[in-house]
Amino acid sequence: MKPDIDRFIDVAASYLMAQLAPTLVSQYDQSNVTILGVLLMAVREEFERAAARRIEENQALRRLFAEAAPVVQAPALRQRLDEAAAGTEASLLVADLERGNAALRGLLIDLHAHVEGLTAPAARRIEAAIWQELVASTERRRLMMGPF
Amino acid sequence: MVEELTVSGLAANLAAYIRHRLPDAEGVEVTGLERIFGGASRETYRFVLSYHLNGQALSRPLILRRDPPGSLIETQRAVEFEAYRAFYGSAVPVPEPLWLEEDAHWLDYPFFIMQEVQGFEANPQLIVLPPYAEHAQRFAERKWTILGEIAKADPAALGLIGVMEPVAPDQCWQRELAHWEKAIDQDELAPQPVIRAAIRWLRRHPPPPAQKISVVHADFRTGNFLYDTEGRIHAILDWEMAHLGDPLEDLAWGLNPVWRWAHDERAGGLVPQDEAIRIWERASGLRAVPEALHWWEVFSSVKGQGIWVSGAKEFTDGKNQDLILALSSWLMQNSQDRAVLAKLGYLS
Numbered sequence: 001m002k003p004d005i006d007r008f009i010d011v012a013a014s015y016l017m018a019q020l021a022p023t024l025v026s027q028y029d030q031s032n033v034t035i036l037g038v039l040l041m042a043v044r045e046e047f048e049r050a051a052a053r054r055i056e057e058n059q060a061l062r063r064l065f066a067e068a069a070p071v072v073q074a075p076a077l078r079q080r081l082d083e084a085a086a087g088t089e090a091s092l093l094v095a096d097l098e099r100g101n102a103a104l105r106g107l108l109i110d111l112h113a114h115v116e117g118l119t120a121p122a123a124r125r126i127e128a129a130i131w132q133e134l135v136a137s138t139e140r141r142r143l144m145m146g147p148f
Numbered sequence: 149m150v151e152e153l154t155v156s157g158l159a160a161n162l163a164a165y166i167r168h169r170l171p172d173a174e175g176v177e178v179t180g181l182e183r184i185f186g187g188a189s190r191e192t193y194r195f196v197l198s199y200h201l202n203g204q205a206l207s208r209p210l211i212l213r214r215d216p217p218g219s220l221i222e223t224q225r226a227v228e229f230e231a232y233r234a235f236y237g238s239a240v241p242v243p244e245p246l247w248l249e250e251d252a253h254w255l256d257y258p259f260f261i262m263q264e265v266q267g268f269e270a271n272p273q274l275i276v277l278p279p280y281a282e283h284a285q286r287f288a289e290r291k292w293t294i295l296g297e298i299a300k301a302d303p304a305a306l307g308l309i310g311v312m313e314p315v316a317p318d319q320c321w322q323r324e325l326a327h328w329e330k331a332i333d334q335d336e337l338a339p340q341p342v343i344r345a346a347i348r349w350l351r352r353h354p355p356p357p358a359q360k361i362s363v364v365h366a367d368f369r370t371g372n373f374l375y376d377t378e379g380r381i382h383a384i385l386d387w388e389m390a391h392l393g394d395p396l397e398d399l400a401w402g403l404n405p406v407w408r409w410a411h412d413e414r415a416g417g418l419v420p421q422d423e424a425i426r427i428w429e430r431a432s433g434l435r436a437v438p439e440a441l442h443w444w445e446v447f448s449s450v451k452g453q454g455i456w457v458s459g460a461k462e463f464t465d466g467k468n469q470d471l472i473l474a475l476s477s478w479l480m481q482n483s484q485d486r487a488v489l490a491k492l493g494y495l496s
Contacts, residue, residue, distance in 0.1 A: 028183040035471040042478050098338075105339040112345055131494050134342050138489060141482045148405040148483040148490075 006044050013040040042143055053140040054097035055089065061104040062087060064126075064133055068111055071122045077114055080107060108133070153256055155181055159195065162212065165254045166197060166261075169247050173199040181212075185472065189388045190225070191216045194264050209266055211243065214259040216468055226250070227312060229260045231363070231387035234306035239297040241383050265374055265383040272371030276410040276417040283379030288418040289427055290381040291373065295402065296431025298384075299362045299395035308363060312392045318357035320394040325350055325447060328454035335454075335461040342485040343453045346446055349492065355443035358394035359434050365390055368398050369407045370416040399428055399436055400444035405487040406452060406480060442491070449488035456480045 017037035024030040066085035072078040084107055089097060112130050115123045153161065163178040170176065176199040186192025193212040200206070215225060225248065232245035244263040252258055274280060275287065303309055315323055329347055332340060366389035374383040402416060403424065409417035415424040425436045460477035462468040489495035 026182055028185065031185050032471050035475050039471065039475055039478070042475075102338050105341050109339055109341045109344045112341065113348060116348065131345075134345065135489055135494055138342060138482060138485045138495070142486070143479060143482060146479050146483040146486075147411075148408060148487050 005047055009040050009044040009047075013037040013044075016040070038145065041145065045143055049140075050094045051092055051097060054094065054101050055092070057137055057140055058089065058097065058101055058104055060133055060136065061108060064129055065104075065107065065111070067129065068115070068126045071118070071120065071126050072111070072114060073118060074114060077110060081111065105137075155183075158193070158255060161255050162195070165249065166199075168254075170199065170201070173201050175200045186211070186213070186385070189216075190214060190259075209264040210246070211262050211264045212255075212259055213262070214255055215257040216470075225258055225260055225388075227390055228388045229262075230308060230311040231365075231390040232262060234308050234363070235298075235301075235384075238301070240294055240301070241381065242387075243383050243385075268374035268376050268382050270371065270374050270385070272369070272407070272409050272417070275370055275375060279377045280375065280379075283377075284414070284418045286379030287375060287381065288416070288424060290379070291370070291402075291416065291418065292424050292427035293431040294373075294381060294384060295365070295368050295398055296428045296434075298365055298368070299360075299398065299428070299432040299434055301363055303361065303363050303392055306363065308392070312363070312390065315361065315392050316357075317359075317361060317394070320358045320361075320397070321350075321355050321443065321447070324393060324397060325450065328447075328451045331454040331458055332450075335458040337457065337460055337464060340453060340457070340485075342488060343450055346450055346488045346492065350443065350447055350450065353443060355394075355396075355440045356437065358396070360395065361392050362395035362398075363390060364393040364395065364398050366398065366401070369402045369404075370409060370418070371407070394440075394444065395432065395434060396436060396441055396444045397447070399425070400441055401448045401451070403445060404448045404452060405490060406449075406483045446488060446491050449484050449491065452484045452487070453481065456484060 014037070016033050021030045021033040021037070024033060062085045065081040069078050069081040069085065072081060084104060087100075089100065091097070108130065112127070115127045115130070159178045159181040162181065163176050166178070167173065167176045176197070179196050179198065181193055181195040183191065183193050190213040193214070195210055195212065196207060197210050198205070198207045213225070213228075229245050229248040232242050235242045236244050243265050246261045246263070248260040249255075250258045269275070269280070276284075280287070303312065325347065332343065365384065365387060367386050368384070372384065372386040373381050374385065375381050403421055407416050408414060413420065415421045418424070425441070428434075429436055456477050459473040460481070463470075463473040463477065486495060
């Protein structure tokens with residue numbers, strides 16, 4: 001669609017924050033309109049990467065699960081990891097990718113808790129890989145205007 | 149479902165309530181009622197109360213804090229009101245609390261009324277800009293001295309035993325961690341692998357018992373106090389999460405990287421962290437043992453995430469459509485994960 005979404009949002013956010021907000025009498029309304037503008041800027045940033053970051057992360061998690069499964073001592077967890085590692089995206093709609101991502105991240109929590117209780121060097125290697133992925137996942141979600 | 153009062157309806161009901169509380173007053177009027185930003189757990193309104201008493205015309209700017217249908221944090225209004233009452237007139241500047249009303253029939257929800265401390269700024273992002281920024285050292289001295297005074301205060305002498313739930317020095321950390329883990333369990337809309345890892349770390353590395361049981365403000369940070377252009381702090385606000393506990397909880401919360409409004413290493417956008425700790429130690433007479441403070445700093449991100457995910461759930465469920473909930477949830481959840489990763493040494 002033209003104009004591009006990011007251009008539309010730039011104009012809309014600028015109108016809300018720079019033109020509309022200062023004309024409002026109520027401080028509360030003024031603050032809310034400004035917040036709406038800031039939210040739109042965050043929407044702009046997230047819209048552009050919404051599918052890409054989820055696909056990238058889901059693939060990274062499946063690779064991690066494939067690497068971790070042989071180290072896992074609990075058969076039921078190993079089976080879940082094997083099944084998840086063999087999965088693919090059934091749909092590229094953001095809502096579908098998000099559902100898949102939530103399932104994979106839930107499994108990541110279970111895997112992390114499990115390997116923390118193992119003593120083998122291979123478990124430490126998987127644990128380090130999990131922390132790397134946690135850092136990467138946090139960077140994927142980073143918003144420019146976040147405070148830290 | 150309560151039909152929401154209009155502002156004029158709210159003003160009329162508020163005037164009726166105040167007539168009830170001031171039976172000798174004549175000509176009670178509520179004017180200029182408007183909603184303002186003031187904490188995410190209660191609706192905050194400012195208004196001017198005017199009346200005649202014994203032939204004298206009186207007028208006073210006041211604040212109404214009313215429970216909303218949903219909020220960032222579930223809190224007890226009585227505890228917040230009593231915290232204001234306890235510290236009013238002390239070395240910890242707070243507005244004068246006037247009336248607490250638990251009966252919802254007056255304004256549809258419980259509420260309390262307190263003095264409005266007028267003419268000062270609260271915005272956390274402005275304190276790091278001119279004309280305030282040049283007073284960063286003075287702000288820091290006041291901010292962490294006041295927090296030290298809160299830590300030093302005797303909860304029994306303040307009349308807060310019985311108002312706030314008691315806790316043993318070696319149980320503070322467990323109670324707080326359990327509370328916020330439960331909030332995340334109940335309210336998370338998506339798995340939180342970073343915070344779950346932090347929670348397990350906290351359980352594996354318990355802190356030493358609290359040096360003393362203090363009043364914990366629990367949201368003591370830049371943004372929750374009123375300041376002026378000369379580096380002075382005039383009121384500490386938003387006591388909605390106040391409780392008894394380890395005073396290091398308060399110190400660590402204010403040091404959390406998500407409050408670094410200047411986007412540099414300075415705590416609260418004001419001074420280096422070591423300097424903030426030194427001021428607090430001097431004022432409180434307590435010591436911020438590094439290992440214990442580190443535990444509470446990691447915990448502060450778990451608590452932060454508990455607040456943000458709860459806000460996200462309230463907004464998503466439609467219980468509270470305040471846009472600040474959406475904004476804080478979006479902006480803060482990722483920053484909070486980054487903060488805890490940095491504190492655990494995984495992010496530089």
